[in-house]
Amino acid sequence: MSVTFIRRAVASPKKALATAAVAAATTGMVLAAAPAQAATTSTGSSAQAIAHQMIPDAAQFNAFSKIVEHESGWNISATNASSGAYGLVQALPASKMASAGADWKTNPKTQIKWGLDYMNSRYGSPAAAWNFWQANGWY
Known part of the structure; x- marks a missing residue:
């Protein structure tokens, strides 16, 4: 490739891509998209x-799901800017989830395990935690 082509690629990426495709076609090369990153x-x-x-219990799953939907929208890295609560179940402090696994920051299974343990120990079940959440807007 020439320096002129590279300069054009920076200035006009669509035109550069079209030019590269034509050049590749005329020389028998095939341009393929790069695989998406996982x-x-x-x-x-x-x-x-x-x-x-x-x-597996539908009622308990639905209650857990409602809490997570309200707390984090199922975003495993959701962070409350004012309190620092983190994750699917908005643990505060976030580091409490380390008791369920060292990968608590990135693993939804670890966050779910910790959240279930918390709901069961504090409220008796996810359904009871959801009842409390509905009455108080937090759990």
Whole structure:
């Protein structure tokens, strides 16, 4: 590639890509898209699937899900700017989740385990925690 082509690529990426594609086609080369990088964090739907596996009882899963939806929107890295609460279940301090696993910052399964243990020990169940949340706006 020439320096002129590189300068054009920086100035006009769409035009440069089209020019490269034409050049490649005329020389018999094939341009292929690079493979997408694997996601490093779980999406909300995969965190929900994990929770569903860990909480087979439908009523308890629904209650857990409602709390998580309100607290973090199923975002494993959700952080409350004012309090520092973190994760799916908004643990405060966040480091409390380390008792469920060293990977608590990035692993939805670890966060779910900690959240379930918390709800069960403090309220008796996710459903009871949800009842408290509805009455108080927090749990």
